[in-house]
Amino acid sequence: MELNPKILENIRKVEPYVPGEQPQNRVIKLNTNENPYPPAPGVVEAVRNMDVDRFRLYPDPTASSLVNALSEYYGVGEDQVFVGVGSDDVLSMCFLTFFNSDKPVLFPDITYSFYKVWAELYRIPYVCPEVDEGFRIRREDYYRENGGIIFPNPNAPTAIYEELDFVEDIVSRNQDVIVIVDEAYIDFAGRSALELLDKYKNLLVVQTFSKARSMAGMRIGYAIGAPELIKYLNDVKYSFNSYTMNQPSLVYGVEAVKDKAYFEETVGRIIETREWAKKELKELGFVFPDAKANFIFATHPEYDAKELFEALKKENIYVRYWGSRRIEQYLRITIGTREEMEELFSFLKRYK
Amino acid sequence: MELNPKILENIRKVEPYVPGEQPQNRVIKLNTNENPYPPAPGVVEAVRNMDVDRFRLYPDPTASSLVNALSEYYGVGEDQVFVGVGSDDVLSMCFLTFFNSDKPVLFPDITYSFYKVWAELYRIPYVCPEVDEGFRIRREDYYRENGGIIFPNPNAPTAIYEELDFVEDIVSRNQDVIVIVDEAYIDFAGRSALELLDKYKNLLVVQTFSKARSMAGMRIGYAIGAPELIKYLNDVKYSFNSYTMNQPSLVYGVEAVKDKAYFEETVGRIIETREWAKKELKELGFVFPDAKANFIFATHPEYDAKELFEALKKENIYVRYWGSRRIEQYLRITIGTREEMEELFSFLKRYK
Numbered sequence: 001m002e003l004n005p006k007i008l009e010n011i012r013k014v015e016p017y018v019p020g021e022q023p024q025n026r027v028i029k030l031n032t033n034e035n036p037y038p039p040a041p042g043v044v045e046a047v048r049n050m051d052v053d054r055f056r057l058y059p060d061p062t063a064s065s066l067v068n069a070l071s072e073y074y075g076v077g078e079d080q081v082f083v084g085v086g087s088d089d090v091l092s093m094c095f096l097t098f099f100n101s102d103k104p105v106l107f108p109d110i111t112y113s114f115y116k117v118w119a120e121l122y123r124i125p126y127v128c129p130e131v132d133e134g135f136r137i138r139r140e141d142y143y144r145e146n147g148g149i150i151f152p153n154p155n156a157p158t159a160i161y162e163e164l165d166f167v168e169d170i171v172s173r174n175q176d177v178i179v180i181v182d183e184a185y186i187d188f189a190g191r192s193a194l195e196l197l198d199k200y201k202n203l204l205v206v207q208t209f210s211k212a213r214s215m216a217g218m219r220i221g222y223a224i225g226a227p228e229l230i231k232y233l234n235d236v237k238y239s240f241n242s243y244t245m246n247q248p249s250l251v252y253g254v255e256a257v258k259d260k261a262y263f264e265e266t267v268g269r270i271i272e273t274r275e276w277a278k279k280e281l282k283e284l285g286f287v288f289p290d291a292k293a294n295f296i297f298a299t300h301p302e303y304d305a306k307e308l309f310e311a312l313k314k315e316n317i318y319v320r321y322w323g324s325r326r327i328e329q330y331l332r333i334t335i336g337t338r339e340e341m342e343e344l345f346s347f348l349k350r351y352k
Numbered sequence: 353m354e355l356n357p358k359i360l361e362n363i364r365k366v367e368p369y370v371p372g373e374q375p376q377n378r379v380i381k382l383n384t385n386e387n388p389y390p391p392a393p394g395v396v397e398a399v400r401n402m403d404v405d406r407f408r409l410y411p412d413p414t415a416s417s418l419v420n421a422l423s424e425y426y427g428v429g430e431d432q433v434f435v436g437v438g439s440d441d442v443l444s445m446c447f448l449t450f451f452n453s454d455k456p457v458l459f460p461d462i463t464y465s466f467y468k469v470w471a472e473l474y475r476i477p478y479v480c481p482e483v484d485e486g487f488r489i490r491r492e493d494y495y496r497e498n499g500g501i502i503f504p505n506p507n508a509p510t511a512i513y514e515e516l517d518f519v520e521d522i523v524s525r526n527q528d529v530i531v532i533v534d535e536a537y538i539d540f541a542g543r544s545a546l547e548l549l550d551k552y553k554n555l556l557v558v559q560t561f562s563k564a565r566s567m568a569g570m571r572i573g574y575a576i577g578a579p580e581l582i583k584y585l586n587d588v589k590y591s592f593n594s595y596t597m598n599q600p601s602l603v604y605g606v607e608a609v610k611d612k613a614y615f616e617e618t619v620g621r622i623i624e625t626r627e628w629a630k631k632e633l634k635e636l637g638f639v640f641p642d643a644k645a646n647f648i649f650a651t652h653p654e655y656d657a658k659e660l661f662e663a664l665k666k667e668n669i670y671v672r673y674w675g676s677r678r679i680e681q682y683l684r685i686t687i688g689t690r691e692e693m694e695e696l697f698s699f700l701k702r703y704k
Contacts, residue, residue, distance in 0.1 A: 002553075003580045003581075004527055004528060004553065004554065006528040006529075007528060007529065007553075007554055009453075010450065010451070010452045010453040010499060010529070010530075011449060011584050012448060012449050012450075012584075012588060013584070013587070014588055014591040015587075015591070019413050019590075019594040019595070022409075022410060022413060029409070032410055034408055034409050034410065035408045036408070037408065038404060038405040038407070038408055039404060039405075039407050044404045048400065050399050052390060052391060052395060052399050053390040054569055055395065055566065055567050055569040055604070056386055056387045056388070056389065056391060056566040056567065056568060057374075057381070057386050057569055058374060058384055058386065058562070058568040058569060059568075059569050059571070060374060061371050061374060085596055085598075086593060086596075088592070088593040088594070088595070089592070089593050089596075092592050097364050098362065098363055098364075099362070100362045100363060100364045101361075101362040117591045118591070118592075120591075121588075121591050121592070148362070176356060176359060177358075177362070178359060178362075201354075201355055201356065201359075202356060202359055210410070215407050215408070216407070216408060216409055216410045216595075217407040217408065217409055217410060217411050217598060217599035218407055218599065218600075219411070219596070219598040226355065228355045232363050232364075232365070235365070235367075236364060236366055236473075238370075238371070239366040239367070239469045239470070239472075239473050240440070240441070240444050240470075240473070241437065241438060241440040242371035242440070243371070243438060243440070243568075244437055244438075244441075244571070245571075246569060246570050246571040246598065246600065246601060247570065248570075248598065248600040248601075249598060249600075252407070
């Protein structure tokens with residue numbers, strides 16, 4: 001029995017995003033920028049003490065406990081925080097809510113690949129200015145007329161961090177549109193654009209629990225911005241699904257935010273491992289832009305990236321390889337534990 | 353500091369759906385069709401045994417453990433099951449994926465209010481044929497040309513269940529479009545349209561963990577249909593967010609599906625309470641269509657529905673009231689435990 005061709009006509013066909021491999025066997029997993037350390041101890045306790053009977057009820061649609069924890073942590077109003085099912089959910093809602101213009105949205109040619117997918121899904125015109133030969137965003141490219149701007153800082157997959165004056169320059173020159181700074185990796189990098197929120201109402205900062213907070217498996221992301229923007233985001237969110245955040249996300253999320261000491265300790269350890277890993281990679285002849293995220297975007301003048309990627313995979317070491325234009329010879333290597341990185345380097349020292 | 357009016361121009365404004373009240377204090381909560389019984393004992397155990405370290409990793413993007421559990425339970429292929437963050441997420445994806453025509457989508461005037469919200473959000477034309485004076489869907493209204501059809505069975509908020517031949521009549525006469533049967537309440541009612549899947553490729557059946565499976569707080573819903581349809585749904589889903597189902601949903605969801613005996617026992621108890629509650633309501637002079645869901649949609653010739661709603665609320669008994677056209681004098685009462693219903697009736701006996 002075939003599908004009726006008339007049905008096919010009215011189906012929306014999209015080119016789906018291909019996520020990084022999620023091998024289910026035991027491997028050294030340096031391919032999707034996860035945190036090598038477990039969530040905060042308070043999360044473990046919250047899991048053990050979970051009131052399971054509460055699952056029969058709908059969760060709080062306003063996610064107020066989690067919103068409140070984030071607003072306290074960042075010293076912003078509760079009406080300035082929007083939460084969603086991972087920063088992908090938050091960013092997708094932002095595209096739908098704020099990029100509703102006929103003018104093109106701008107984002108770099110080398111960046112998080114989901115931006116293009118959402119723009120196409122929502123039929124938003126877009127233009128992708130090329131990053132320079134060192135993979136840096138050229139700020140002048142964002143001075144032209146546009147329907148909105150989005151870029152990650154640090155950028156992905158390059159790990160390049162731009163200082164706050166660079167970000168402010170783009171935000172301040174585009175006060176007629178929304179500028180979204182996607183700060184998934186900010187905790188490994190430097191100052192956040194959150195500092196600019198008091199000055200700019202057109203700025204939205206998006207962050208996630210998936211990286212520095214060790215909670216990729218919980219799917220929690222958030223946006224912080226002016227109350228008016230957050231209100232519009234919530235209106236769109238409620239029109240999809242009133243209850244997007246399940247009860248465990250709400251309860252465990254709060255615990256992950258609370259424990260600042262644990263957060264700083266594990267982030268510190270990852271940065272330490274990264275700085276050491278950079279030295280090791282350099283000694284091995286690898287070349288990479290200065291990495292300020294929990295990953296390094298590296299190439300080697302003598303190795304073919306795809307061959308190295310495959311060789312690593314045979315050793316059960318997973319890194320990320322795209323093979324797309326301009327980055328055919330690059331691998332993205334997530335910072336794991338010191339021990340995991342040592343295994344990686346021990347293989348690289350034997351390679352070729 | 354005001355929001356720049358130019359920014360406002362390009363923001364998508366939607367009329368958000370208003371969910372039922374979620375009082376946080378101790379009340380008799382008969383307003384959002386939740387299950388009065390806790391999730392299956394296996395869920396409690398899974399919560400206690402959760403591997404919290406796993407939270408640091410992304411969940412399986414294909415949700416294969418949950419898809420597998422559902423495919424085994426319903427005796428369908430794994431490629432016939434799509435899972436999402438509650439049936440709202442699933443239905444919203446279905447609207448976006450399948451209702452992509454210039455012809456109007458059809459759904460009843462009195463039905464789940466989210467259908468209208470999604471149609472407007474995605475700018476899908478729609479027509480809402482009126483249900484008859486007894487609130488029954490008129491099947492002839494669905495014989496006209498259209499871009500797709502969706503209706504709940506049992507319908508909400510009327511609780512009216514239509515037999516399988518009625519559903520099949522609509523599905524078979526509309527083989528050029530997708531017909532979605534929203535079976536959120538089917539386990540309290542009768543035969544599911546799942547039986548028709550072998551015959552019709554244009555049929556999609558959507559169900560949820562929020563009602564009969566006592567897991568509203570976990571946000572799990574699913575669609576079952578032809579593999580081709582499920583593939584298109586997954587493509588759209590991956591273009592939003594690769595990882596919509598968090599780790600607890602995947603692990604606890606499987607446990608909720610496994611325990612058939614507990615499921616049947618608690619559903620049986622709710623049906624028993626409902627049948628008794630119908631008799632009690634009748635004796636008190638209430639009038640209602642025969643209720644086949646876990647709620648009763650009732651009116652009383654001598655009471656004003658809004659006044660009764662407010663009076664109940666003062667007693668900390670929450671039911672649902674809309675006051676919208678044709679149903680101004682109706683209340684939707686969720687079936688709680690026998691004890692909760694006794695408190696409701698004890699108040700109603702004293703009322704006026």
